[in-house]
Protein backbone atom coordinates (compact mmCIF):
# COMPACT_ATOMS: atom_id res chain seq x y z
CA UNK A 36 0.00 0.00 0.00
CA UNK A 37 1.49 3.30 -1.09
CA UNK A 38 0.66 6.47 0.82
CA UNK A 39 -0.79 9.29 -1.24
CA UNK A 40 -1.84 12.83 -0.51
CA UNK A 41 -5.26 13.39 1.01
CA UNK A 42 -7.36 15.66 -1.22
CA UNK A 43 -7.23 19.25 -0.08
CA UNK A 44 -10.36 20.64 1.49
CA UNK A 45 -9.65 24.31 0.96
CA UNK A 46 -12.60 24.90 -1.31
CA UNK A 47 -15.10 22.84 0.58
CA UNK A 48 -15.87 24.84 3.69
CA UNK A 49 -16.89 28.45 4.12
CA UNK A 50 -17.82 28.67 7.76
CA UNK A 51 -15.52 26.05 9.19
CA UNK A 52 -12.13 27.16 7.84
CA UNK A 53 -10.93 27.93 11.37
CA UNK A 54 -11.56 24.43 12.64
CA UNK A 55 -10.07 22.61 9.68
CA UNK A 56 -9.58 18.98 10.56
CA UNK A 57 -6.12 17.71 11.41
CA UNK A 58 -4.67 15.77 8.55
CA UNK A 59 -1.52 14.19 9.90
CA UNK A 60 1.28 13.12 7.61
CA UNK A 61 2.08 9.54 6.91
CA UNK A 62 5.14 8.23 8.66
CA UNK A 63 8.05 7.27 6.47
CA UNK A 64 7.99 3.80 5.05
CA UNK A 65 10.35 1.76 7.19
CA UNK A 66 9.22 -1.67 6.14
CA UNK A 67 7.49 -2.28 9.46
CA UNK A 68 3.90 -3.35 9.63
CA UNK A 69 2.91 -1.08 12.47
CA UNK A 70 -0.21 1.03 12.44
CA UNK A 71 -0.05 2.07 16.08
CA UNK A 72 -0.26 5.76 16.77
CA UNK A 73 0.86 8.06 19.56
CA UNK A 74 -2.15 9.08 21.57
CA UNK A 75 -4.24 6.41 19.95
CA UNK A 76 -7.56 6.32 21.74
CA UNK A 77 -8.87 3.30 19.93
CA UNK A 78 -10.77 1.16 22.44
CA UNK A 79 -8.91 -2.06 22.93
CA UNK A 80 -5.51 -0.61 22.07
CA UNK A 81 -4.14 -1.95 25.35
CA UNK A 82 -1.08 -0.71 27.23
CA UNK A 83 0.82 -3.96 26.85
CA UNK A 84 0.43 -3.91 23.12
CA UNK A 85 1.41 -0.25 23.02
CA UNK A 86 4.59 -0.80 24.98
CA UNK A 87 5.56 -3.70 22.80
CA UNK A 88 5.08 -1.61 19.70
CA UNK A 89 6.91 1.34 21.25
CA UNK A 90 9.90 -0.91 21.94
CA UNK A 91 9.93 -2.17 18.41
CA UNK A 92 10.21 1.37 17.07
CA UNK A 93 10.81 3.78 19.92
CA UNK A 94 10.89 7.02 17.96
CA UNK A 95 7.70 6.27 16.07
CA UNK A 96 5.50 9.33 16.11
CA UNK A 97 2.32 9.68 14.15
CA UNK A 98 1.33 6.73 12.06
CA UNK A 99 -0.18 7.17 8.88
CA UNK A 100 -2.06 9.78 8.19
CA UNK A 101 -2.71 9.95 4.60
CA UNK A 102 -4.77 7.52 2.60
CA UNK A 103 -3.19 4.40 1.05
CA UNK A 104 -3.59 2.94 -2.45
CA UNK A 105 -5.82 1.04 -2.61
CA UNK A 106 -7.71 2.99 0.09
CA UNK A 107 -7.59 0.99 3.33
CA UNK A 108 -6.86 3.54 6.12
CA UNK A 109 -9.93 4.07 8.30
CA UNK A 110 -10.86 7.75 8.42
CA UNK A 111 -10.65 7.97 12.21
CA UNK A 112 -6.90 7.40 11.73
CA UNK A 113 -6.66 10.37 9.40
CA UNK A 114 -9.03 12.78 11.17
CA UNK A 115 -7.85 12.06 14.71
CA UNK A 116 -9.92 14.69 16.51
CA UNK A 117 -13.09 13.20 15.06
CA UNK A 118 -13.82 16.33 13.04
CA UNK A 119 -14.54 15.60 9.39
CA UNK A 120 -14.54 18.22 6.64
CA UNK A 121 -17.83 19.92 5.94
CA UNK A 122 -19.17 19.63 2.42
CA UNK A 123 -19.67 22.66 0.20
CA UNK A 124 -21.64 25.25 2.16
CA UNK A 125 -23.96 27.28 -0.05
CA UNK A 126 -26.08 30.27 0.90
CA UNK A 127 -29.79 29.78 0.25
CA UNK A 128 -31.21 31.55 -2.80
CA UNK A 129 -33.49 34.48 -1.95
CA UNK A 130 -32.25 34.35 1.65
CA UNK A 131 -33.97 37.58 2.65
CA UNK A 132 -33.81 36.77 6.37
CA UNK A 133 -30.06 36.10 6.01
CA UNK A 134 -30.03 32.73 7.71
CA UNK A 135 -26.23 32.61 7.61
CA UNK A 136 -25.94 35.49 10.11
CA UNK A 137 -29.23 35.14 11.97
CA UNK A 138 -28.58 34.67 15.71
CA UNK A 139 -31.67 32.50 15.98
CA UNK A 140 -30.59 30.20 13.16
CA UNK A 141 -27.02 29.96 14.44
CA UNK A 142 -28.28 29.03 17.89
CA UNK A 143 -30.60 26.43 16.37
CA UNK A 144 -27.67 24.99 14.47
CA UNK A 145 -25.44 24.97 17.57
CA UNK A 146 -28.07 22.93 19.38
CA UNK A 147 -28.39 20.57 16.42
CA UNK A 148 -24.61 20.13 16.32
CA UNK A 149 -24.42 19.33 20.02
CA UNK A 150 -27.24 16.81 19.87
CA UNK A 151 -25.45 13.50 19.36
CA UNK A 152 -28.27 12.14 17.22
CA UNK A 153 -28.03 14.98 14.73
CA UNK A 154 -24.32 15.56 14.74
CA UNK A 155 -23.16 16.49 11.27
CA UNK A 156 -19.97 14.49 11.82
CA UNK A 157 -21.77 11.30 10.81
CA UNK A 158 -22.83 12.52 7.37
CA UNK A 159 -19.51 14.35 6.89
CA UNK A 160 -17.47 11.24 7.59
CA UNK A 161 -19.65 9.35 5.10
CA UNK A 162 -19.10 12.16 2.58
CA UNK A 163 -15.32 12.03 3.00
CA UNK A 164 -15.33 8.25 2.58
CA UNK A 165 -17.28 8.71 -0.65
CA UNK A 166 -14.77 11.27 -1.99
CA UNK A 167 -11.72 9.16 -1.17
CA UNK A 168 -13.16 5.90 -2.50
CA UNK A 169 -14.38 7.44 -5.74
CA UNK A 170 -11.03 9.22 -6.34
CA UNK A 171 -9.40 5.78 -6.38
CA UNK A 172 -12.22 4.32 -8.51
CA UNK A 173 -12.00 7.12 -11.06
CA UNK A 174 -8.24 6.57 -11.44
CA UNK A 175 -8.37 2.79 -11.67
CA UNK A 176 -11.57 1.67 -13.41
CA UNK A 177 -10.58 0.58 -16.93
CA UNK A 178 -12.29 -1.24 -19.82
CA UNK A 179 -11.48 -4.95 -19.67
CA UNK A 180 -12.17 -5.15 -15.92
CA UNK A 181 -14.86 -7.50 -14.66
CA UNK A 182 -17.85 -5.71 -13.15
CA UNK A 183 -17.44 -7.77 -9.95
CA UNK A 184 -13.88 -6.50 -9.57
CA UNK A 185 -15.04 -2.90 -10.00
CA UNK A 186 -17.73 -3.46 -7.37
CA UNK A 187 -15.20 -5.07 -5.01
CA UNK A 188 -12.80 -2.15 -5.49
CA UNK A 189 -15.47 0.32 -4.35
CA UNK A 190 -16.99 -1.84 -1.61
CA UNK A 191 -13.65 -2.94 -0.07
CA UNK A 192 -12.58 0.71 0.01
CA UNK A 193 -15.86 1.80 1.58
CA UNK A 194 -15.80 -0.93 4.25
CA UNK A 195 -12.22 -0.02 5.26
CA UNK A 196 -12.50 3.79 5.26
CA UNK A 197 -15.87 3.93 7.02
CA UNK A 198 -14.60 1.32 9.52
CA UNK A 199 -17.56 -0.94 8.90
CA UNK A 200 -19.12 -2.07 12.17
CA UNK A 201 -22.56 -3.68 12.26
CA UNK A 202 -25.31 -1.07 11.99
CA UNK A 203 -22.97 1.70 13.21
CA UNK A 204 -21.22 2.22 9.88
CA UNK A 205 -20.93 0.59 6.49
CA UNK A 206 -22.15 0.39 2.93
CA UNK A 207 -25.39 2.35 2.38
CA UNK A 208 -26.73 0.35 -0.57
CA UNK A 209 -25.44 -1.83 -3.43
CA UNK A 210 -22.87 -0.33 -5.79
CA UNK A 211 -24.65 0.60 -9.00
CA UNK A 212 -22.55 0.02 -12.13
CA UNK A 213 -25.14 0.62 -14.83
CA UNK A 214 -23.89 0.71 -18.42
CA UNK A 215 -25.22 2.55 -21.53
CA UNK A 216 -29.06 2.19 -21.81
CA UNK A 217 -29.19 0.91 -18.22
CA UNK A 218 -29.69 4.03 -16.11
CA UNK A 219 -29.71 2.54 -12.61
CA UNK A 220 -29.87 -0.45 -10.27
CA UNK A 221 -27.51 -2.88 -12.00
CA UNK A 222 -24.84 -4.46 -9.84
CA UNK A 223 -23.29 -7.84 -10.69
CA UNK A 224 -24.85 -10.90 -9.12
CA UNK A 225 -22.57 -13.73 -7.97
CA UNK A 226 -21.15 -15.54 -11.02
CA UNK A 227 -21.84 -12.64 -13.39
CA UNK A 228 -18.93 -12.56 -15.88
CA UNK A 229 -19.84 -9.19 -17.44
CA UNK A 230 -16.86 -7.03 -18.39
CA UNK A 231 -16.65 -3.25 -18.83
CA UNK A 232 -16.03 -2.64 -22.51
CA UNK A 233 -14.47 0.05 -24.64
CA UNK A 234 -17.32 2.26 -25.80
CA UNK A 235 -19.24 1.97 -22.53
CA UNK A 236 -20.75 4.80 -20.51
CA UNK A 237 -21.06 3.69 -16.87
CA UNK A 238 -23.00 5.22 -13.99
CA UNK A 239 -21.19 4.57 -10.68
CA UNK A 240 -23.66 5.02 -7.81
CA UNK A 241 -22.59 4.01 -4.30
CA UNK A 242 -23.60 4.74 -0.73
CA UNK A 243 -21.87 5.13 2.61
CA UNK A 244 -23.52 5.43 6.02
CA UNK A 245 -22.35 6.40 9.49
CA UNK A 246 -24.88 5.77 12.26
CA UNK A 247 -27.57 5.57 9.58
CA UNK A 248 -26.74 8.89 7.93
CA UNK A 249 -26.46 7.90 4.27
CA UNK A 250 -24.46 9.67 1.59
CA UNK A 251 -25.91 8.76 -1.82
CA UNK A 252 -23.81 10.10 -4.68
CA UNK A 253 -23.12 9.06 -8.26
CA UNK A 254 -21.09 10.03 -11.32
CA UNK A 255 -20.74 8.84 -14.93
CA UNK A 256 -17.58 7.60 -16.66
CA UNK A 257 -17.32 7.76 -20.46
CA UNK A 258 -15.14 5.05 -22.05
CA UNK A 259 -16.82 5.59 -25.41
CA UNK A 260 -16.99 8.28 -28.05
CA UNK A 261 -15.77 11.56 -26.53
CA UNK A 262 -18.89 13.11 -28.08
CA UNK A 263 -20.90 11.52 -25.22
CA UNK A 264 -19.10 13.95 -22.89
CA UNK A 265 -21.75 16.50 -23.91
CA UNK A 266 -24.42 14.21 -22.44
CA UNK A 267 -22.42 13.97 -19.21
CA UNK A 268 -22.04 17.76 -19.16
CA UNK A 269 -25.81 18.22 -19.60
CA UNK A 270 -26.58 15.92 -16.67
CA UNK A 271 -23.92 17.47 -14.42
CA UNK A 272 -25.35 20.92 -15.20
CA UNK A 273 -28.89 19.68 -14.52
CA UNK A 274 -27.90 18.16 -11.17
CA UNK A 275 -26.10 21.34 -10.14
CA UNK A 276 -29.22 23.28 -11.11
CA UNK A 277 -31.28 21.05 -8.80
CA UNK A 278 -28.79 21.64 -5.98
CA UNK A 279 -28.87 25.37 -6.64
CA UNK A 280 -32.70 25.53 -6.62
CA UNK A 281 -33.09 23.37 -3.50
CA UNK A 282 -33.87 25.12 -0.25
CA UNK A 283 -36.14 25.49 2.76
CA UNK A 284 -39.77 26.06 1.68
CA UNK A 285 -38.90 25.43 -1.99
CA UNK A 286 -41.61 23.49 -3.89
CA UNK A 287 -40.34 20.14 -5.20
CA UNK A 288 -42.11 20.71 -8.54
CA UNK A 289 -40.11 23.90 -9.06
CA UNK A 290 -36.85 21.99 -8.62
CA UNK A 291 -38.00 19.48 -11.25
CA UNK A 292 -38.98 22.16 -13.73
CA UNK A 293 -35.62 23.94 -13.39
CA UNK A 294 -33.73 20.66 -13.84
CA UNK A 295 -35.63 19.75 -17.02
CA UNK A 296 -35.14 23.21 -18.49
CA UNK A 297 -31.35 22.97 -18.17
CA UNK A 298 -31.13 19.27 -19.14
CA UNK A 299 -33.16 19.73 -22.31
CA UNK A 300 -31.24 22.83 -23.41
CA UNK A 301 -28.51 20.40 -24.56
CA UNK A 302 -28.11 18.24 -27.62
CA UNK A 303 -25.44 15.69 -28.46
CA UNK A 304 -23.99 14.96 -31.90
CA UNK A 305 -22.47 11.50 -32.25
CA UNK A 306 -21.45 9.92 -35.57
CA UNK A 307 -23.26 12.62 -37.51
CA UNK A 308 -26.57 12.06 -35.68
CA UNK A 309 -27.99 14.72 -33.37
CA UNK A 310 -29.87 13.65 -30.23
CA UNK A 311 -31.85 15.98 -27.98
CA UNK A 312 -31.00 15.26 -24.31
CA UNK A 313 -34.10 14.24 -22.37
CA UNK A 314 -34.62 14.17 -18.60
CA UNK A 315 -35.69 10.60 -17.75
CA UNK A 316 -39.24 11.40 -16.66
CA UNK A 317 -39.89 8.45 -14.33
CA UNK A 318 -36.67 8.74 -12.33
CA UNK A 319 -36.21 11.20 -9.51
CA UNK A 320 -34.25 12.32 -6.49
CA UNK A 321 -35.53 11.66 -3.00
CA UNK A 322 -35.37 12.61 0.65
CA UNK A 323 -33.13 10.50 2.89
CA UNK A 324 -33.87 9.65 6.52
CA UNK A 325 -31.76 7.68 9.02
CA UNK A 326 -31.33 4.12 7.65
CA UNK A 327 -33.95 4.97 4.99
CA UNK A 328 -32.59 5.60 1.48
CA UNK A 329 -35.98 6.72 0.09
CA UNK A 330 -36.67 8.93 3.11
CA UNK A 331 -39.75 7.09 4.35
CA UNK A 332 -40.17 6.79 8.12
CA UNK A 333 -42.75 4.30 9.35
CA UNK A 334 -46.02 4.99 7.55
CA UNK A 335 -44.78 8.38 6.38
CA UNK A 336 -43.50 8.20 2.78
CA UNK A 337 -40.38 10.05 1.69
CA UNK A 338 -40.40 12.97 -0.74
CA UNK A 339 -39.57 12.67 -4.43
CA UNK A 340 -37.52 15.30 -6.23
CA UNK A 341 -38.80 15.24 -9.83
CA UNK A 342 -36.50 15.91 -12.78
CA UNK A 343 -39.26 16.96 -15.18
CA UNK A 344 -42.16 19.43 -14.93
CA UNK A 345 -45.06 17.81 -13.08
CA UNK A 346 -48.55 17.96 -14.55
CA UNK A 347 -51.34 18.54 -12.04
CA UNK A 348 -50.23 16.08 -9.40
CA UNK A 349 -50.20 16.55 -5.63
CA UNK A 350 -46.43 16.97 -5.66
CA UNK A 351 -46.83 20.70 -6.36
CA UNK A 352 -47.89 21.28 -2.76
CA UNK A 353 -44.89 19.48 -1.27
CA UNK A 354 -41.96 21.55 -0.08
CA UNK A 355 -38.46 20.94 1.18
CA UNK A 356 -38.08 21.61 4.91
CA UNK A 357 -35.35 22.68 7.31
CA UNK A 358 -33.22 19.82 8.56
CA UNK A 359 -34.08 17.47 5.70
CA UNK A 360 -31.53 15.48 3.68
CA UNK A 361 -32.04 15.03 -0.07
CA UNK A 362 -30.39 13.04 -2.84
CA UNK A 363 -30.43 15.38 -5.82
CA UNK A 364 -29.97 13.10 -8.81
CA UNK A 365 -30.72 13.63 -12.45
CA UNK A 366 -30.59 11.30 -15.43
CA UNK A 367 -30.32 12.30 -19.07
CA UNK A 368 -31.03 10.06 -22.04
CA UNK A 369 -30.68 10.17 -25.82
CA UNK A 370 -33.44 7.55 -26.07
CA UNK A 371 -37.11 7.58 -25.02
CA UNK A 372 -36.44 9.55 -21.84
CA UNK A 373 -38.18 7.01 -19.61
CA UNK A 374 -37.11 3.69 -18.10
CA UNK A 375 -38.65 0.22 -17.77
CA UNK A 376 -37.74 -2.48 -15.27
CA UNK A 377 -35.74 -4.98 -17.30
CA UNK A 378 -33.29 -7.81 -16.69
CA UNK A 379 -32.13 -9.90 -13.75
CA UNK A 380 -32.69 -8.24 -10.39
CA UNK A 381 -29.73 -7.59 -8.05
CA UNK A 382 -31.03 -4.89 -5.64
CA UNK A 383 -33.43 -5.69 -2.78
CA UNK A 384 -34.62 -4.19 0.50
CA UNK A 385 -36.81 -5.31 3.36
CA UNK A 386 -40.34 -3.95 2.99
CA UNK A 387 -41.41 -1.54 5.72
CA UNK A 388 -44.45 -3.82 6.07
CA UNK A 389 -42.33 -6.93 6.60
CA UNK A 390 -43.49 -8.94 9.62
CA UNK A 391 -41.22 -9.12 12.67
CA UNK A 392 -41.04 -12.87 12.23
CA UNK A 393 -41.94 -15.03 9.24
CA UNK A 394 -45.22 -16.91 9.66
CA UNK A 395 -45.36 -18.45 6.19
CA UNK A 396 -44.74 -22.05 5.16
CA UNK A 397 -41.18 -21.93 3.85
CA UNK A 398 -38.51 -22.74 6.45
CA UNK A 399 -35.72 -21.38 4.22
CA UNK A 400 -37.61 -18.09 3.82
CA UNK A 401 -37.90 -17.82 7.60
CA UNK A 402 -34.16 -18.12 8.19
CA UNK A 403 -33.30 -15.85 5.25
CA UNK A 404 -35.67 -13.15 6.56
CA UNK A 405 -33.99 -13.37 9.97
CA UNK A 406 -30.57 -13.02 8.31
CA UNK A 407 -31.67 -10.02 6.22
CA UNK A 408 -33.07 -8.29 9.33
CA UNK A 409 -29.90 -9.01 11.32
CA UNK A 410 -27.43 -8.00 8.60
CA UNK A 411 -29.13 -5.20 6.64
CA UNK A 412 -32.21 -4.04 8.56
CA UNK A 413 -33.90 -1.44 6.37
CA UNK A 414 -30.79 -0.84 4.19
CA UNK A 415 -30.90 -2.13 0.61
CA UNK A 416 -28.71 -5.14 -0.19
CA UNK A 417 -27.78 -7.26 -3.21
CA UNK A 418 -27.21 -10.97 -3.79
CA UNK A 419 -23.43 -10.54 -3.44
CA UNK A 420 -23.98 -9.09 0.05
CA UNK A 421 -26.01 -12.17 1.01
CA UNK A 422 -22.99 -14.29 0.06
CA UNK A 423 -20.71 -11.88 1.95
CA UNK A 424 -22.60 -12.67 5.17
CA UNK A 425 -22.37 -16.39 4.45
CA UNK A 426 -25.75 -17.18 2.91
CA UNK A 427 -25.77 -20.09 0.45
CA UNK A 428 -28.57 -21.43 -1.78
CA UNK A 429 -30.73 -18.46 -0.79
CA UNK A 430 -32.30 -17.79 -4.21
CA UNK A 431 -35.53 -19.77 -3.79
CA UNK A 432 -36.08 -18.25 -0.33
CA UNK A 433 -35.32 -14.76 -1.63
CA UNK A 434 -37.82 -15.15 -4.48
CA UNK A 435 -40.41 -16.41 -1.98
CA UNK A 436 -39.94 -13.31 0.21
CA UNK A 437 -40.30 -11.10 -2.89
CA UNK A 438 -43.51 -12.89 -3.95
CA UNK A 439 -44.92 -12.42 -0.45
CA UNK A 440 -44.04 -8.67 -0.53
CA UNK A 441 -41.79 -9.06 2.50
CA UNK A 442 -38.74 -8.12 0.45
CA UNK A 443 -39.02 -5.51 -2.31
CA UNK A 444 -37.09 -6.00 -5.55
CA UNK A 445 -35.50 -3.13 -7.48
CA UNK A 446 -34.78 -4.43 -11.00
CA UNK A 447 -32.44 -2.63 -13.43
CA UNK A 448 -33.98 0.54 -14.92
CA UNK A 449 -33.46 0.65 -18.69
CA UNK A 450 -34.30 3.10 -21.46
CA UNK A 451 -36.00 0.73 -23.95
CA UNK A 452 -34.91 2.58 -27.12
CA UNK A 453 -32.20 0.54 -28.89
CA UNK A 454 -28.85 2.32 -28.65
CA UNK A 455 -30.07 4.77 -26.02
CA UNK A 456 -27.29 6.32 -23.92
CA UNK A 457 -27.91 7.49 -20.35
CA UNK A 458 -25.93 9.45 -17.76
CA UNK A 459 -26.38 10.37 -14.09
CA UNK A 460 -24.89 12.72 -11.50
CA UNK A 461 -26.05 12.74 -7.88
CA UNK A 462 -25.21 14.52 -4.63
CA UNK A 463 -26.54 14.35 -1.11
CA UNK A 464 -27.45 17.72 0.41
CA UNK A 465 -28.46 18.81 3.89
CA UNK A 466 -30.77 21.77 4.50
CA UNK A 467 -29.14 23.27 7.60
CA UNK A 468 -30.77 26.18 9.45
CA UNK A 469 -28.02 28.56 8.28
CA UNK A 470 -27.05 27.18 4.86
CA UNK A 471 -27.31 24.33 2.38
CA UNK A 472 -24.48 21.79 2.70
CA UNK A 473 -23.58 19.64 -0.32
CA UNK A 474 -22.03 16.88 1.77
CA UNK A 475 -20.72 14.79 -1.14
CA UNK A 476 -19.22 17.67 -3.18
CA UNK A 477 -15.61 17.09 -4.24
CA UNK A 478 -13.09 18.59 -6.62
CA UNK A 479 -14.27 16.05 -9.22
CA UNK A 480 -18.01 16.81 -9.43
Ligand code: HZT
Pocket residue numbers: 208209211219240251319320321328329339362364382383384415416445
Ligand atom coordinates in the same frame (compact mmCIF):
# COMPACT_ATOMS: atom_id res chain seq x y z
C1 HZT B 1 -33.59 1.90 -3.98
C2 HZT B 1 -32.98 0.66 -3.87
C3 HZT B 1 -31.63 0.59 -3.72
C4 HZT B 1 -33.55 4.39 -4.05
C5 HZT B 1 -32.89 5.86 -5.91
C6 HZT B 1 -31.47 5.53 -5.95
C7 HZT B 1 -29.58 4.58 -6.20
O1 HZT B 1 -34.99 4.83 -7.57
C8 HZT B 1 -37.65 7.33 -4.22
C9 HZT B 1 -37.11 7.96 -5.27
C10 HZT B 1 -30.87 1.74 -3.64
C11 HZT B 1 -31.49 2.97 -3.75
C12 HZT B 1 -32.87 3.04 -3.92
F1 HZT B 1 -31.02 -0.59 -3.60
N1 HZT B 1 -33.69 4.76 -5.45
N2 HZT B 1 -30.51 6.39 -5.58
N3 HZT B 1 -29.34 5.79 -5.74
N4 HZT B 1 -30.90 4.41 -6.36
S1 HZT B 1 -35.15 4.64 -6.15
C13 HZT B 1 -36.10 5.94 -5.54
O2 HZT B 1 -35.72 3.35 -5.79
S2 HZT B 1 -37.06 5.74 -4.20
C14 HZT B 1 -36.22 7.19 -6.03
Ligand code: MN
Pocket residue numbers: 240241251252253364461
Ligand atom coordinates in the same frame (compact mmCIF):
# COMPACT_ATOMS: atom_id res chain seq x y z
MN1 MN C 1 -27.63 6.91 -5.84
Ligand code: MN
Pocket residue numbers: 251320321362364461
Ligand atom coordinates in the same frame (compact mmCIF):
# COMPACT_ATOMS: atom_id res chain seq x y z
MN1 MN D 1 -30.46 8.32 -4.89
